[in-house]
Amino acid sequence: MSQQHVTTDRPTRTNQPSVTERMRQGFAQQTRSFSAILGPLGTTLKYVSLVIACAAAIIPLVTIFMAAFKSSEEYANTGPLDPPSNWFNVENFATAFVNGKMLEGFVNTTIILVVSLAGTILIGTMTAYAVDRFDFRGRRLVMGMFLLATLVPSVTTQVATFQIINGLGLFNTRGAAIALFMGTDIIAIYIFLQFMRSIPRSLDEAAMLDGANRMTIYSRIIFPLLRPAIATVVIIKGLAIYNEFYIPFLYMPSRDLGVISTSLFRFKGPYGSQWEVIAAGTILVIVPTLVAFLLLQRHIYNGLTSGATK
Amino acid sequence: MAVMSGTTAPARAADSRSPGSRRPTRRGWKVTPWLFLAVPLGLLILFTYVPVANMVWYSFTSWDGFDAVKEPVGFKNYVEIFTRPEIFRVFLVSLYYLVGAFLQLVLAMYFATVLSFSTRFRNWFKGIIFFPYLLNGVAIGLVFLFFFRPGGTLDALLGLVGVQEAPLWLGDPSLVNVSLAATSVWRYMGLNFVLFLGAIQSIPNEQYEAAELDGATSWQKFRFIILPSISQIVGLSLILAVSGALSVFEIPFIMTGGANGSETFVIQTINTAFKFSKVGLASAMAVVLLLLVLLVSWVQRRFFPEEKGDLA
Numbered sequence: 001m002s003q004q005h006v007t008t009d010r011p012t013r014t015n016q017p018s019v020t021e022r023m024r025q026g027f028a029q030q031t032r033s034f035s036a037i038l039g040p041l042g043t044t045l046k047y048v049s050l051v052i053a054c055a056a057a058i059i060p061l062v063t064i065f066m067a068a069f070k071s072s073e074e075y076a077n078t079g080p081l082d083p084p085s086n087w088f089n090v091e092n093f094a095t096a097f098v099n100g101k102m103l104e105g106f107v108n109t110t111i112i113l114v115v116s117l118a119g120t121i122l123i124g125t126m127t128a129y130a131v132d133r134f135d136f137r138g139r140r141l142v143m144g145m146f147l148l149a150t151l152v153p154s155v156t157t158q159v160a161t162f163q164i165i166n167g168l169g170l171f172n173t174r175g176a177a178i179a180l181f182m183g184t185d186i187i188a189i190y191i192f193l194q195f196m197r198s199i200p201r202s203l204d205e206a207a208m209l210d211g212a213n214r215m216t217i218y219s220r221i222i223f224p225l226l227r228p229a230i231a232t233v234v235i236i237k238g239l240a241i242y243n244e245f246y247i248p249f250l251y252m253p254s255r256d257l258g259v260i261s262t263s264l265f266r267f268k269g270p271y272g273s274q275w276e277v278i279a280a281g282t283i284l285v286i287v288p289t290l291v292a293f294l295l296l297q298r299h300i301y302n303g304l305t306s307g308a309t310k
Numbered sequence: 311m312a313v314m315s316g317t318t319a320p321a322r323a324a325d326s327r328s329p330g331s332r333r334p335t336r337r338g339w340k341v342t343p344w345l346f347l348a349v350p351l352g353l354l355i356l357f358t359y360v361p362v363a364n365m366v367w368y369s370f371t372s373w374d375g376f377d378a379v380k381e382p383v384g385f386k387n388y389v390e391i392f393t394r395p396e397i398f399r400v401f402l403v404s405l406y407y408l409v410g411a412f413l414q415l416v417l418a419m420y421f422a423t424v425l426s427f428s429t430r431f432r433n434w435f436k437g438i439i440f441f442p443y444l445l446n447g448v449a450i451g452l453v454f455l456f457f458f459r460p461g462g463t464l465d466a467l468l469g470l471v472g473v474q475e476a477p478l479w480l481g482d483p484s485l486v487n488v489s490l491a492a493t494s495v496w497r498y499m500g501l502n503f504v505l506f507l508g509a510i511q512s513i514p515n516e517q518y519e520a521a522e523l524d525g526a527t528s529w530q531k532f533r534f535i536i537l538p539s540i541s542q543i544v545g546l547s548l549i550l551a552v553s554g555a556l557s558v559f560e561i562p563f564i565m566t567g568g569a570n571g572s573e574t575f576v577i578q579t580i581n582t583a584f585k586f587s588k589v590g591l592a593s594a595m596a597v598v599l600l601l602l603v604l605l606v607s608w609v610q611r612r613f614f615p616e617e618k619g620d621l622a
Contacts, residue, residue: 046424053421054438056496060453063463067456080456080463081470123350130346137340142347149358151607155557155576156596159583160361160368163375183353214342243446245560250584261448265564268452275459278452285449293444297437300444304501305508 061286067279068092075276092280100271100281104256105263112174112248112259113241116181120188120237121230128192128226129218133204150186158250165251176251177259181241188233191306195229196222232303235296242289260285362600368593375589387594397595400575403487403562404555407574410491411551415544417495418502422540423532426510436507443500451564454493455480483571490562490572497561498554502547509540549610553603575599 067075069084071091096102131143154161161180162171170176199222207217245261252259258266264281271277293300369387371380391397425436442450457463458479465476479489517535526534559576562568568577575595583592 046429050421050424050429050435053417054435057438057442057500059467060457060463060496063466064453064456079466079469080461081466123353126346127350130343134343136343139343142351145351145354145359149354151604152358152362152600153553153557153603155559156579156600156603157358157361157365159579159589159592159596160365161357162583163364164356164361179353180357183357186354189350214346218346239444243444245447245564250580261446264446264448264452275456279456282449282452285446289444289446290441293437293441301440301504301508304504 064279064282067276068283070276072274072276092276093284095277096267096281096284100267100277101255101258101263102260102281102284105258105260108174108257109242109259112177112181113238115174116178116241117234117237119178119182120185121233123182124185124188124192124233125223125226125230126218127189128196129222132193132196133201133222146186146189149184154180154184155246158246162250170251172252172254172257174252174257177244177247180247180251181237181244185237188237191233192226192229194306195226199225231299232306235299235303239289239292239300365593365596365600368590369597370594371590372588373590374587375583376587380590383590387591388598390591391594391598397578400573400578401556403572403574404558406487406491407494407555407558408552410495411498411555414495414499415502415547415551418499418506418547419540419544421503422506422510423536425507426536436504440500440504442497443504445497447497447560448564450493450497451561454489454496454561455565458489480566481570486566486570486572490565493561493565494558505543505547506540509543510536513539545613546610549606553606556602556606557599 063080066083067080069087069089069092070078071086071089074085127146131139165171165176165179168179170179203221203225204217207221212220242260244259245265248257248259248262249265252262255266264285267278267281271281368380370382370384372383372386373380421435421439425432429435445453460476460478460481464479468476477485480486513535518531521531521535557576558574559580562572562574563577563580566572568574568581576599579592579595579599582588582595
């Protein structure tokens with residue numbers, strides 16, 4: 001049975017280029033009929049709507065980008081749509097980075113990111129391995145528990161989670177965020193589980209015949225083969241941790257424990273009227289995301305399609 | 311892959327699930343999976359199930375979060391939620407986000423359909439429309455505080471087309487939720503768009519060809535080929551939109567802190583618990599929200615049963 005699955009599964013993955021190729025041809029035909037029905041007017045409307053959507057997506061970001069390069073005097077005397085006089089004025093970025101404690105924010109975010117990702121990957125792969133490769137009493141119960149947990153929105157339970165974090169002595173430590181990121185990630189488990197099903201069981205069995213124990217099979221065979229799924233989890237989980245605001249805000253209120261989100265949030269108070277500094281801080285947070293997007297575009301799209309539908 | 315080809319004897323694979331292939335002792339088989347599951351299950355219970363159980367317990371007490379004694383008060387907290395209008399009224403704020411979410415789905419479906427036809431600069435359009443979804447929530451909050459502030463980007467844009475007297479987008483209680491819901495659409499539309507686009511592109515080409523032969527129009531292709539094949543993901547997005555609208559938190563909290571009538575149920579719950587130290591009442595509010603979200607998920611399961619079916 002499982003063998004059958006594998007043989008029907010694999011070719012689809014390896015053949016993807018030709019499928020997309022065929023689809024592209026299909027879409028080319030579509031265009032012909034598209035413009036045949038709607039005419040040049042329809043095509044124009046289509047491009048106009050796309051340009052409007054892009055403008056709506058970009059303009060709010062561009063204006064704050066321009067504001068970040070203005071001196072405070074210049075900011076006060078120019079409108080938001082006017083470009084800065086000096087595109088190399090990095091004074092605001094320096095202020096944001098040093099006075100706004102953004103450096104600490106980046107350091108804390110990086111520490112939390114690396115540790116939580118490592119933990120999530122270990123926990124997720126171990127769970128997927130146990131659930132997919134063993135038949136044991138209580139397997140369905142375990143699956144049900146993970147499934148049910150996806151329905152509980154974490155934002156609602158913080159009232160009680162807070163007491164637990166506090167009781168563990170993790171309040172106001174990086175451990176709070178790390179424990180919560182590791183302990184409540186069920187989507188990663190599903191991604192691993194789905195991928196695990198495409199790894200043939202005969203591999204496990206061959207290794208077992210050679211005398212490998214379960215731990216060796218997990219660490220030497222399963223874990224390395226899960227690499228594509230691990231990449232997916234790193235991307236979507238990494239983005240989620242980088243963007244997370246609520247957990248660090250609630251559990252790490254100390255000034256020294258600011259992460260990217262909370263350091264930036266604190267700009268609202270002291271720099272309330274200095275929009276050019278707030279703008280610089282915002283851009284500093286956006287740039288890493290932009291770089292990651294440009295480098296990993298295709299992986300991000302694929303990762304989200306498999307992850308966001310939970 | 312090379313390893314695999316040498317070892318996949320069909321006979322062995324065929325009985326891979328049968329008891330005969332269980333090499334280790336029976337005892338080993340029983341204990342090993344639990345060794346792998348110990349940490350994951352421990353964390354799951356500690357950070358999901360214990361909090362839910364505690365939350366239900368707290369909701370029947372008048373606990374303040376510090377006191378050693380948790381005084382049981384029966385259903386008093388629940389009665390308070392449903393009888394004090396100012397607590398329940400904040401759910402009305404969710405309606406703005408709900409309308410925004412529907413708009414967001416329609417826009418996402420439109421752009422996904424349009425971009426599934428061959429289009430010049432297709433990847434650029436796709437990337438730009440999607441990019442906002444990836445951004446940090448606090449950054450988005452600040453970008454839109456700048457966008458909506460008096461004399462900000464929006465007012466300047468309106469000035470270009472001759473509108474001089476712009477309203478206070480975030481200061482006017484009748485407008486603030488519209489502005490915040492619009493921000494939410496800006497943030498999340500890209501995700502729906504990419505998911506829909508992915509679903510549309512997985513439609514086999516033969517279906518279009520067959521439709522072409524039958525002389526179908528573009529609209530008919532959308533209505534009878536595209537729409538049915540993305541109905542699953544649309545249904546799921548719809549349900550996520552409803553539960554998302556019920557538990558809106560980040561954007562209003564970051565941008566206005568709940569001022570001017572933009573307070574949502576979650577902001578109110580958080581404030582009740584951590585600002586006013588009424589953990590009992592806040593827990594009851596959280597339980598109500600949890601039940602609402604579970605109800606929505608149950609509805610989803612009833613109407614879109616295939617979703618996630620193979621995971622259990």
